[in-house]
Amino acid sequence: MAKIPVQFTLNGSEKAEFIDSGTTLLNALRDKIGDTSPKGGCHQGTCGACSVIIDGELRLSCLTLAETCNGAAITTTSGLAEGGVLHPLQRAFLDTFATQCGFCTPGMIMAAKVLLEHTPNPSRDEVVEALSGNICRCTGYEPIIQAVLAAARANSQNAA
Amino acid sequence: MELRKNYFADVRKDDLHEIGQPRPRSDSPGHVTGKTAFFADRSFPGMLHLKMVRSPHHHARIRSIDTSEAEKHPGVVKVLTAKDVPHNVYTILILIQIGPEDETVLADGKVRWKGEAVVAVLAETERAAQEAAAKIKIDYEVLPAVFDMEEALKPGAPLVNEYHGQNYYLYDSGECRKVRFGDVEAGFAGADHILEQSYQSSPIEHAPTETTGCVVAPEGNDRFTCYTNTQAMFFTLDNTSIILQMPGSKLHFVGGTVGGGFGGKVDVIVEPIAILGAKLTGRPVSFVYSREEEMQISSPRAAEKVVIKDGVMKDGRIVARKVTGYTDAGAYSRHSPYGAQKGAGHYPGPYTIPNVWIDTYCVYTNRTPSSAMRGFGVTIGDFALEVQMDKLARLIGMDPLEFRFINAYRDGDMKAHRQPTEGAALIECMQEASRTANWPVAEKFMAMSSYRKGA
Numbered sequence: 001m002a003k004i005p006v007q008f009t010l011n012g013s014e015k016a017e018f019i020d021s022g023t024t025l026l027n028a029l030r031d032k033i034g035d036t037s038p039k040g041g042c043h044q045g046t047c048g049a050c051s052v053i054i055d056g057e058l059r060l061s062c063l064t065l066a067e068t069c070n071g072a073a074i075t076t077t078s079g080l081a082e083g084g085v086l087h088p089l090q091r092a093f094l095d096t097f098a099t100q101c102g103f104c105t106p107g108m109i110m111a112a113k114v115l116l117e118h119t120p121n122p123s124r125d126e127v128v129e130a131l132s133g134n135i136c137r138c139t140g141y142e143p144i145i146q147a148v149l150a151a152a153r154a155n156s157q158n159a160a
Numbered sequence: 161m162e163l164r165k166n167y168f169a170d171v172r173k174d175d176l177h178e179i180g181q182p183r184p185r186s187d188s189p190g191h192v193t194g195k196t197a198f199f200a201d202r203s204f205p206g207m208l209h210l211k212m213v214r215s216p217h218h219h220a221r222i223r224s225i226d227t228s229e230a231e232k233h234p235g236v237v238k239v240l241t242a243k244d245v246p247h248n249v250y251t252i253l254i255l256i257q258i259g260p261e262d263e264t265v266l267a268d269g270k271v272r273w274k275g276e277a278v279v280a281v282l283a284e285t286e287r288a289a290q291e292a293a294a295k296i297k298i299d300y301e302v303l304p305a306v307f308d309m310e311e312a313l314k315p316g317a318p319l320v321n322e323y324h325g326q327n328y329y330l331y332d333s334g335e336c337r338k339v340r341f342g343d344v345e346a347g348f349a350g351a352d353h354i355l356e357q358s359y360q361s362s363p364i365e366h367a368p369t370e371t372t373g374c375v376v377a378p379e380g381n382d383r384f385t386c387y388t389n390t391q392a393m394f395f396t397l398d399n400t401s402i403i404l405q406m407p408g409s410k411l412h413f414v415g416g417t418v419g420g421g422f423g424g425k426v427d428v429i430v431e432p433i434a435i436l437g438a439k440l441t442g443r444p445v446s447f448v449y450s451r452e453e454e455m456q457i458s459s460p461r462a463a464e465k466v467v468i469k470d471g472v473m474k475d476g477r478i479v480a481r482k483v484t485g486y487t488d489a490g491a492y493s494r495h496s497p498y499g500a501q502k503g504a505g506h507y508p509g510p511y512t513i514p515n516v517w518i519d520t521y522c523v524y525t526n527r528t529p530s531s532a533m534r535g536f537g538v539t540i541g542d543f544a545l546e547v548q549m550d551k552l553a554r555l556i557g558m559d560p561l562e563f564r565f566i567n568a569y570r571d572g573d574m575k576a577h578r579q580p581t582e583g584a585a586l587i588e589c590m591q592e593a594s595r596t597a598n599w600p601v602a603e604k605f606m607a608m609s610s611y612r613k614g615a
Contacts, residue, residue, distance in 0.1 A: 031203060036194070039200075041451070043450070080193070094188050094192055099191040101369075137368055
């Protein structure tokens with residue numbers, strides 16, 4: 001089968017790969033590029049574990065064809081820490097014990113990051129709404145909500 | 161976090177250094193940075209993908225299997241059937257002498273539940289494996305199936321599993337696990353009221369976000385490293401050793417990182433066949449359940465039926481309790497004989513009842529094999545028992561919480577299965593619940609103690 005070239009930036013660095021047509025962005029990231037932070041939980045767009053940010057928008061990488069991402073800027077959870085310093089969301093997830101098995105965590109952090117970019121001081125309801133596409137089967141939703149609210153508070157204190 | 165130090169203050173050495181202190185979790189930094197290595201985060205050059213051909217029937221004889229078209233499919237490297245598995249008939253708990261071996265790794269001559277694994281296809285890509293699996297031709301003779309536990313126990317019901325010879329697990333105590341304590345019939349005879357109710361539950365799927373699977377890499381020296389999300393590393397290693405007739409020293413299991421388990425990943429299902437594939441091809445092998453397989457194929461919590469008959473006095477004392485429990489194992493044992501046995505020990509609940517009779521049956525049906533899930537053998541029983549407690553309280557016109565104080569077990573009470581109660585805390589839990597839920601009870605109950613005599 002003829003391969004298709006695809007080129008995009010991933011967490012700020014240029015990536016170029018030849019892929020089979022129909023390859024999902026999730027599989028391209030995990031199997032070709034080696035960024036395994038997006039997780040495959042359902043491969044049908046229902047669990048949110050594969051969430052990534054494409055050009056500022058929250059996307060399900062299991063339902064996104066890699067070939068549609070030419071020229072895009074893609075962000076994943078593995079790219080959030082800068083110079084070994086955790087992103088405020090990562091710090092907040094640690095501090096509020098918002099991880100259990102950890103499988104949904106990267107997707108949760110992606111959804112939360114897009115929320116805080118659009119809504120720096122969200123209400124609890126807005127946090128719940130923003131995370132509603134992400135399933136945590138350990139059912140640790142409350143600490144996750146608290147983590148996002150704590151990260152928003154930390155951001156606004158830093159900005160003040 | 162708040163520690164209520166007023167409870168058990170006079171009997172506790174108050175030297176807690178860790179409890180009550182928040183400590184960072186060692187795995188969290190990996191989780192929040194996406195660096196935690198789950199099994200599927202490992203891949204190896206030349207890795208093959210395994211797809212399973214599954215039974216479309218609940219119960220059927222296999223007349224023939226034709227793999228020839230699948231073997232010719234581009235990208236297919238190996239097709240495995242029952243004859244390729246060195247020790248094909250196994251049971252997980254044989255490691256603790258709970259037999260007989262009753263389950264096939266790949267179906268041999270017969271399938272006993274819809275979804276049972278029959279043929280394994282190994283191919284260069286997931287897609288090739290899937291396409292080839294669709295080309296396997298299996299000729300089935302469909303047999304009558306049974307899905308209801310009480311139907312399965314009737315004479316003349318279709319026999320689900322020949323390795324047992326009857327549709328229930330034969331314990332050393334006979335057709336069920338039994339607890340006999342006091343004289344239950346005398347207890348009923350002296351009771352003011354009798355209440356008999358039956359409770360039923362459906363199977364429940366754990367639905368972990370990470371599906372069941374493993375990645376196996378041959379090490380080139382006849383050793384195999386298996387990256388797995390099993391919740392039972394040593395059970396899996398030892399059972400794999402039996403199934404593949406390989407010494408455990410040839411098997412290196414790497415795991416402990418589980419993307420949600422809840423008991424659903426304690427069975428030994430994916431690892432032996434994936435390691436066999438790696439052994440026979442010399443290639444790394446990935447076998448990962450699809451979401452559909454996770455929902456339809458992986459063991460759920462067993463369906464249960466619980467029949468409870470209680471004798472109760474007007475003053476609130478339960479004087480007799482008779483329980484018959486049925487655990488639907490599905491077609492194979494897995495952990496269900498243990499779950500049903502656990503139920504037998506648990507069914508009186510955390511209550512002191514002088515006359516108890518319990519029978520629990522582990523029943524085979526043509527349903528998906530069930531197995532462990534959070535408190536299996538106990539959780540559904542607790543649901544039934546506590547609903548029954550509320551009904552009993554209503555029957556005698558008593559507050560349901562006060563009714564539980566009257567019957568709560570306390571240190572020194574003999575339990576029905578002949579273990580004296582030690583370290584009980586039910587009364588203290590209920591006192592705290594009474595305060596927290598603002599559900600007041602009489603002062604004498606708030607003055608009770610699980611361990612102080614006379615209180």
